[in-house]
Amino acid sequence: MTGWKSLQDMVVLSKPLPRLEAPDKVAGRAKYTQDMHPKGMLYGGLLVSPHPAARVLNIDASKVRRLPGVKAVLTDVHPTGTVRYAGEEIAAVAATSPEILEDALELFEVEYEVLPFVADIESAMQENAPRVFANRSNIRDARVRSEGDVDAGFANADAMVESEFRTQVQTHSTLETHGSMVYWDGDELVIYDSTQAVHGVREGIAKFLDMPVNKVRVICKHMGAGFGSKLQPGRYTAIAARLAKEADAPVKLMVTRKQDFLGYGNRPNSISKVKLAATKDGKLTAFYAKTYGTAGIGTNAGIRLPFIYDIPNWKHEHYDVFTNAGPARAFRAPGCPQASFVMEQLMDELAEKLNMDPLEFRLKNDSNPTxxxxxxxxxxxxxxxxxxxxxxxxxxxxxxxxxxxxxxxxPGGRGTKATMTIYPDGTLDIKCGTQDIGTGTRTYMAMVAAEELGIPMKRIRPMLGDSNFPKSGASGGSTTTPSVGPAIKNTAERAKSRLMELASRLWGVPVAELVWNGGGVQMKNNASKKLDWQELCQLLGTDPLEVHGEWVEGLSSRxxxxxxxxxxxxxxxxxxxxxxxxxxxxxxxxxxxxxxxxxxxxxxxxxxxxxxxxxxxxxxxxxxxxxxxxxxxxxxxxxxxxxxxxxxxxxxxxxxxxxxxxxxxxxxxxxxxxxxxxxxxxxxxxxxxxxxxxxxxxxxxxxxxxxx
Amino acid sequence: MVNFEYFEATSLEGLPQLLGNNRNENVVMAGGTDLLDLLKERILQPKRVINIKKIQELHGIQNGRGLDIGALTILSDIAKHPAIRKSYTVLAQAAGSIANAQLRNMGTIGGNLCQRPRCWYFRGREYVCLKKDGSKCYAAEGINKYHAIFGGSPCFIVHPSDSAPALMALGATLEIYGPNGRRAMPLKDFFQLPEDNLMFENRLAANEIITRIRIPEPEPGTRSLYIKFKEKDSMDFAISSVAAVLQIQGNRVRKADIVLGGVAPIPWRAKAAEAELQGKELSDAVIEKAAAAAVSDAEPLDHNAYKVMLTRNLVKDALLRLRSA
Amino acid sequence: MSKSNSSNKISRRSFLKGMGSGILSTATLTTGGLISKEAAARILGPEGETISGRTVITLKVNGKARRVAVEPRTTLLSALRDRLDITGPKEGCDRGHCGACTVLMDGKAVLACMTLAVDARGKDITTVEGLSQDDSLSPLQKAFVEKDGLMCGFCTPGLVVAATALLKENPNPSLDDIKEGLAGNLCRCGTYPKVFEAVQTAAKIMRKGG
The missing domain is CATH 3.30.365.10 (Aldehyde oxidase/xanthine dehydrogenase, molybdopterin binding domain)
Known part of the structure; x- marks a missing residue:
């Protein structure tokens, strides 16, 4: 296997090419999960808790069930009956029109025992604050990381700055809310999901519904953005599947904009009490941070300090704090924007104290050669x-x-598989179970194949967003391109080998005497003996050639x-x-x-x-x-x-x-x-x-x- | 939205009788941009929505001796109208500052005057606040960074209209159609504070609608402008805005009309600032004094003291700009 | 369109319970000169048309008359998306905050989510689907493709329609004009710089008659 060509030799790759699905998107033809509408489809919706902390005592859905047009009702969607944030799913309904759905959601009569709550990190940290989880303190045990001798580092410094910084809770707020359209095909469940992970959702929903994984299929051709909030299987998807089963009809359940804000992802806030010190010639000696963050009822509200600079001695104590709010989800570079806000300002403050230019100060303390x-x-x-x-x-x-x-x-690349099907007429499909979340995945799949095979892009149909395609990971952590790019290249290389074998058999010469050139094969020592792409593909007769490839080391890095x-x-x-x-x-x-x-x-x-x-x-x-x-x-x-x-x-x-x-x-x-x-x-x-x-x-x- | 009946009126006659006296039963729809929001949140649950857009006499701008604007004139038409831009600048600027291009193509000037407050407690169904017959104002001790610094108690909404301060500064009068036919009401008398009426921000009766808005022709030497400060420039409501109309004769201010938006439950006339300007030259010192006077009786809440500074600075900015206009 | 049709549940003054069949109208009362129009209206209510319950209406969408069953509370957006399967206009917020549902109504950009379907009768409605004929994209759509004025693409139909209206009104917009014209369209992916390029490019091409 070879590495990538040099930039100068590239014909397609690394060029600025419009994305392939762009014409469909600008013309309104691209179908998102929200746009799915099979015949007989019902509109599903969620009733969510208005209270941040409560026990659900009773759900009376009798009026809902009596409303004409209501086809399925679920009152057991909450796993415990104890609500910990406003926005938690309490009940669900599917109806024949959006209007009936809206009316139906008004008719649930839910009896709550309202409990004390903590709305924000400050109140959650107070002594005797109401507890989010009855048996656990709101402040979790410290996570402590350190290097070197912090006390000595501060003792040996000439200048120190000390400060406190705060960052807010940010919500992902993708333009397409979270949601799915599902239907049952016999005992098989087909899910159109607005997701960053078709395979992950398949596995997760199979587990939720206690189904065999191979009976669940997840499809996502186009999706209205994720930024990390759509990496996981949604409870709404499982709910939609149950509604669809009960009603014996397809169900689309998109959460409302408001529900999306409340329950489906946010970036935790942070409070950072920090100290940074350096010698008078501008070398950092020590850093200390005590940080707090709330991921609502979730965890991992960490902040990635000490960020990027070379600090020989540092210590960071972090505390997650529970609050009665929707759980955080991974959000574009989790923990990092918070860290940059803290550390980069602290660096500037220290530079000023040392009477140094902030740039010069950074150059002294950043050993990354790039x-x-x-x-x-x-x-x-x-x-x-x-x-x-x-x-x-x-x-x-x-x-x-x-x-x-x-x-x-x-992060860098990781396991991804792909399949290439080459048809006798010279067209080809690439299938990969990744997804294009607006990042151009589909387009570079075709570009990589076109570059490797030396054929025009228009012969290539890149296909993704289907859990029936070979497995790829979630589109998160900036891992997709370093995973999928190499996998497609590897698959194309294998396809080339297989096509060269065909030529070798035809000509009765060993493959070693052949060379791939401009979309076709030729003899190494006789350039006039050649087959172009079309001729090569015709050698397939009536059987398409199917080639499998995968991510390999050496084509990506971190x-x-x-x-x-x-x-x-x-x-x-x-x-x-x-x-x-x-x-x-x-x-x-x-x-x-x-x-x-x-x-x-x-x-x-x-x-x-x-x-x-x-x-x-x-x-x-x-x-x-x-x-x-x-x-x-x-x-x-x-x-x-x-x-x-x-x-x-x-x-x-x-x-x-x-x-x-x-x-x-x-x-x-x-x-x-x-x-x-x-x-x-x-x-x-x-x-x-x-x-x-x-x-x-x-x-x-x-x-x-x-x-x- | 609840399932209402829809009526598309084509004539004014009989409309007051149809509207009746129960505001919650019959609601008027003009542009619909504010109404649909209230309906979708079920803040309003009417039996009937009465679309008045087909009533022809509510449309159109007439510019002669003064300006006569049909209540259904869309905001984009006002913002782009050459004569309004020239002689009633404050109004064109105010109309052009509202929401975004799409909503300005939908929203009407009459509707803009009647729009309901944006207070997130009023708009949120889960908060049964004073305006919804509840027992407390959530904003008073809640998150009130956008709330009133003047005239708030007991409810701290701000009036969200941009056209209202502009029209008030221009001395506009409303023509109102009701059960007894037409009547005129100066815009300055139109709005009411929560202490006078908690439920409604204006004095339009349930069975009345605004038909036309009339603005007197500006006196010679009049110049005007609207400054709107938004937290986010791409579509937002005013955190604070200033509509200023000055008539200047010689070097002196003959008449000053300064009305603030986004700072009080009603468009807020800055009387003390007007008094400071009366008869004076627009020197730096006078401008500073007038700006300070504009906010001298402000009563900020926990999170909106910045609006006092902001408003003072906006008044100053407006006067400086008018001086060099 | 304004003709009454009781089977459609569209009727004149159906709210006037007990006023009989609709034979009685302001016109019949006043043409005889018996009483004034105003006095008649006081008894009969204003002239107009009532719609209640599920009703079939006709909408003119992308040049075609489409019959669609709606309720008075059905938004234009829902009528297009849920009933007519015209899904170019997207539902981003359903509150007029994001512009993803932007359509042209009689040539003006408006928000379909804040418009009642019954209020859109008689208007020329153009959705993003109506901006291209068959497979040929408009110059603006082409510019969006070439300049990469989209990422996830969910806001794109709204942006394309809003930009179409903008260029119609102002064929030579400055960068500030473009920003003002598109200020009502939220793009969470942040494609604005490329969208601005696309609109500027299209404006140039269209001015040359492209």
């Missing part, structure tokens, strides 16, 4: 030198500033470095932070499709800006419910908040394929926060940096006088 180059490249392109030397020195209403921050990512630079204007009269420009330097090994890769980096940055400036889940203290569970009050960046973005790819094709979906969302918030400080001389220690916080911070500095 990032060393990226920092310099980015600074040069961005014009880092134009930066205010004295933060906040600008007079007047509008203040401009620049900031920077780093990114990082770890580890992403990157950095971003932000320029902002702060309106000191309104507290509005306007991002003028973000420059991202991104490495991701061999880029398979330059166009869709750029889109991914843009999207990651924009989500980073949105996280930095706008998004925040608000929990009402007196009721424990989310007050802004809608797209109007939960504010997400739109067209007018989109700044100029410049993406510089730092190509490292020799490293093979590496994922890029997550790393560029990590540094954006911190680069902006550092730029705000550079603009105003005021440090924002809490996300999101909304006008209320900015104005308040500016005002309190004025009151305190200019100490810095």
């Amino acid at each position: 990032r060393q180059k990226e920092w310099r490249l980015g600074a040069e392109k961005f014009g880092w030198k134009r930066r205010n030397s004295i933060p906040g020195a600008d007079s007047g209403r509008y203040k401009r500033g620049m900031g920077l921050a780093a990114s990082i990512w770890w 580890g992403v470095a990157g950095c971003q630079f932000a320029e902002v204007t702060v309106d000191t009269w309104t507290g509005r932070i306007q991002v003028n420009k973000i420059l991202a330097v991104a490495d991701c090994g061999l880029i398979l499709n330059r166009l869709t890769t750029e889109s991914q980096v843009n999207g990651a940055i924009l989500q980073g800006i949105s996280y930095a400036l706008l998004e925040e889940r608000h929990m009402d203290p007196s009721t424990g419910t989310m007050v802004n569970a809608n797209y109007g009050d939960y504010k997400i960046l739109g067209a007018k908040e989109t700044p100029e973005i410049e993406v510089i790819f730092y190509d490292e094709p020799e490293r093979g394929v590496i994922g890029i979906g997550e790393p560029p969302t990590i540094p954006t918030n911190a680069a902006i926060a550092n730029a705000v400080y550079n603009a105003t001389g005021v440090r924002m220690r809490e996300l999101p940096m909304t006008p209320d916080r900015v104005l308040t911070a500016l005002a309190s500095r004025e009151l305190a006088g200019k100490e810095d």
Whole structure:
């Protein structure tokens, strides 16, 4: 097996190609789970708990069942009857129209015993706070990680900064909510799911419903985004399957926008009490962090400190805190944007104390060879030198500033299988049980095959999003491209071998004397003896050739470095932070499709800006419910908040394929926060940096006088 | 939405009788953008929805001596109208600042004046607040960063309309059609504070509708503008907004009309600021004083003190811009 | 369209219980000069049309008259998606916050989720499906494809329709005009930079008559 061609030799790969499904998507032809509508389909819906903590004493569904048009009702969907967050599934119904469904959901009579709750992390941490789980403290045991001798590290330092930072709960809020359309085909269950993992959902639903895995099929051709919230099988899918069985009809159950906000994923918040120290020549010596985060009733609210810098001595104690809120789910670079907000600001604070330029300080403490180059490249392109030397020195209403921050990512490729079917007419199918969550998977599957075989893209039909296809992992952790890319290449290589065997048999010469050239086969020492692709495929007669391949080592790797630079204007009269420009330097090994890769980096940055400036889940203290569970009050960046973005790819094709979906969302918030400080001389220690916080911070500095 | 009956009226006559006195039974639909939201959340559960869009006399803009706008004129038509942009700038800017292009193509000026508050406790079904006959205002001690800094008690909603402050600053009068025919009501008398009526933000009777909005022709030397501050520029309601109309003669302010949006349960006339400006030159000092006066009686809640600073600065910004206009 | 049809449950003044058959109308009362139109209306209620319960209406969608059974509370979005299987317009929020359901109504961009189906009668409704003929995409749609103005693609139909309306009104938009025109369309994947490029490219091509 060979490695990838060099960039110069590539004809298709690494070029900017439009995605193959784009014409269907721009014309409204692409069918998402939400769009499925087989004949006789019923509309399923969930009744969820309005209370953050309660015991379900009784569910009276008699009025629901009497409503004409109601075809199935479930009142046993909650596993324990003890509700721990507003939004938990209590009952479900399937009806013949959306209107009847809506009426039906009004008719459930549920008797709750309302229990005390904790709406947010502060109240959950108080002594004698109501417990989320009766037998467990709200504050979980510490997870402690450390390296070196922290006390000695601080003792040997010349300068130290100490601070507290807070980040908010962010919800995934994918445009297509979570949901499935399911039907029974005899004893087989077919599920259309808006998911990042067709195989994972198949396995999970089989387990939920106690069914053989091979009787469950999950399909997802197009899906309205996930960002980590659609990696797991949904209880709603199992509920839909039960409704479909009871009603003997297909059922579509898409959760409502509000339900999606409440129960189907969020990024945990964080409170970080941190210390960082260095010698006077700017070498970091020690770091200490005590952090808290809530994943609602879930766990893993960790924050990935100490982030990226070389710190010989450090200790991080983390505590997950339970609250009566929907469980967190993996969200684009879990734990990392929080860490960047903390560490990159702390780095800037320490650099200022040491009287060093933040960039210079980073170069001294970042041993990653790629990032060393990226920092310099980015600074040069961005014009880092134009930066205010004295933060906040600008007079007047509008203040401009620049900031920077780093990114990082770890995982690489993993087991993925694929099948290629080559038809005698020269067309071919590639099947892989991965999914395209908007990342261009389908397109680069065809590109990899086209490059390897030397045939036009239009002969290739890439097929994915079906659990009947060979297994691939979930589309998460930026693992998809380094998993699927190599698997397709491997499959294409094997197909080539098989086709060369056909030629070898035809000509009666050993395969060793043949060479693959431009989509066909020729004799090594006689270029005129050749078969083009069409002729080769005709040798198949009437039987398509089926070839299986898989992910192999050597075509992908792990580890992403990157950095971003932000320029902002702060309106000191309104507290509005306007991002003028973000420059991202991104490495991701061999880029398979330059166009869709750029889109991914843009999207990651924009989500980073949105996280930095706008998004925040608000929990009402007196009721424990989310007050802004809608797209109007939960504010997400739109067209007018989109700044100029410049993406510089730092190509490292020799490293093979590496994922890029997550790393560029990590540094954006911190680069902006550092730029705000550079603009105003005021440090924002809490996300999101909304006008209320900015104005308040500016005002309190004025009151305190200019100490810095 | 509950299953209501739909009536599409083609004439005004008889409409008050049909509307009757029970606001919860019959509701008027114009653009529908606010109404459908309330219906979908089941905040409103009417028996009948009366679509008035087919009533021709409620449409159209007439520009002569003053402006006469049909209540059903869509916001995008107002924002783009050349004469309104020129002579009633504050109104064009306000209309253009509302929601987004799609909603401005749907929402009407009459509907914008009558829209209900965006308070998330009012909009959320699970909160039985004062406006829903409940016993407490959840915002008073809850999450109130967007709530009222003026005139709040006992309910701290803010009036969400952008066109209302603009029209009030322009001295608009409403033509209202009711059981006794037409009557005129100055817009300044239209809105009411929660302390006067908790349930409804205006004095339109259940059996009345707004038919036309009339604005007097601006006096010579009048200049105006609308500044709306949103947390998120792409579609948001005002955290605070300023509608300012100044008539300047010589160097002096002959008449100042300053109405604030997004800060009180009704469009909030900044009387103290107007008084500071009266008869004065627009010097920096006068502008500072007027801006400070605009918020001198603000009573912020736990999470919205920033709105006081913000509003003061917006008033200052508005006056500075009008000075150089 | 405005003709009464009781089998359709569309009728004039059916709310006036006991007022009889509809023979009595403002016109019959007033043409005889017996009483004023206003006085008659006071008895009879306003002129107009009532729809209650499940009713078959006709919607003109993408140039075709389509009969569809709706309730008064059925939104245009639901009528299109759930009844007519026209699923280009997407339901992102069902509250007018995201723009995924944007359609053209008499040429203007509006939100189908905040429009009652019965209120869309008599209007020309164009969904994203109506912007391309057979397999040939509009110049704007082509530009979206070429510039990669989409990722997951769920918001794309709404963006394409909103941008179509924008270019119709303003064939030479500035970047700020484009941002303003698309401010009501939420894209959670963050494709905006590429969408802006697509709209600018299409504008150029369309101005040249492409």
